[in-house]
Amino acid sequence: MREADLVVIGGGPAGLCAAISAAESGARVLVIERNKVLGGQLVKQTHMFFGSEKQYASDRGIDIAGMLLNKLGCFNNVEILTETTVVGMYEDGVISVLHKEDVYYKIKPKAVVVSTGAFEKALAFPNNDLPGIYGAGAVQTLMNVHGVKPGDKVLMVGAGNIGLIVSYQLIQAGVEVAAILDAAPRIGGYLVHASKIRRMGVPILTSHTVKEAIGKDFVEKAIVSQVDEKFRPIAGTEKEFDVDVICISVGLTPLNELLSMRGCQMKYVPQLSGFVPIRDENYETTVEYVFAAGDATGVEEASAAMVEGYLAGLCAASKIGCTPDDFDERKSDYVKQLNDLRSGPVSRHILSGIEQIVI
């Protein structure tokens, strides 16, 4: 059994920031990441971020990952395990890990920050399992990390920020975007993105959904139709698109398995996109010494995930006896940053979700 002070599960934006603030507080930190590289989904975000300077606004996600890693590299009390997956979290506080699928061992940390992130939702329609139908994140990985096109012509489903941004990135990569659909009557993402795409000649069809994908071994066509106010398809409004890719950008759902397994009290909160842990203002769950941060506590966006990570890391370190002198100032600064990030009208639903889980 390996002993550890603070284990951070997941090396994405929330986890890296949790590790930084805990290390700054003087805690010995062990970051566990299942991927080969750290940075989580930041490594494929070519767009510039919002928020304020403290959350790296106007920097690109791909560069932010590097900045966080450089910061983390300055500490000698941080250890990083990549290609290592946490496979279990148990009642006695033990966590079990698997390194490269062949080395299995146990760790008993004093506290844990779970920052496992989220993963993409699918959409139900006939033939939605055909190759050529991908999540928007997968399309981003393929294009922006590996430099490979997902196909020649894409139908984007979802006009939220991800759908709009990935459509733009597809065009940058030289792929044609036939149209962007959204079942909602309004565009969900920022209008500045939407107008940019529209100016490039891509139609955005609101109150539309995919009725069916057509193809034998992979997507060859998509049939879309208009929907009424109850999201029911309206007969006779079908249109056909000759596309070889359908990109699904209908949101993410928190990766919560470890928190559930550990016995944290969970709640289904639609505004936070799934089952999330009940927590206090320090991001500690109902299981003492188990903290959570980032999309695992409710799907939002990377800027908020980073600040949540800083806050959870600070509080988790303090819980195990590493309280910095300026704890109160730092904590209130992080809280202020989160409040600022969530002050816009778009964040109203996030706030109403958070209200339901904070005790």
Next chain:
Amino acid sequence: MRIEKHPILEFRRNKKISFTFNGEKIEGYEGETIAAALHAAGVKVLGKSLFMHRPRGFYCAIGNCSSCLMKVNGVANVKTCVTDLEEGMVVETQEGKGEII
């Protein structure tokens, strides 16, 4: 299917390596995943589903959805979206659960 020119990104491709897909020789680059290399070569069908034997491609690219499982060097259920390509790899489409050795 590879992107040659991009306004923001520069793709520094590493050493070219070769592998086989269902016996056919294909080239990819060191440092990319098996699924990315296959995609670049135009291969979209990576396996067949468990019960209905319907074609499966990759979906999430973060090792979470199990849609990209393939047989690699004789080992079934390899997540090809997060497994790096290596020289001489033997990659095969997988039927259903795959054979467990």
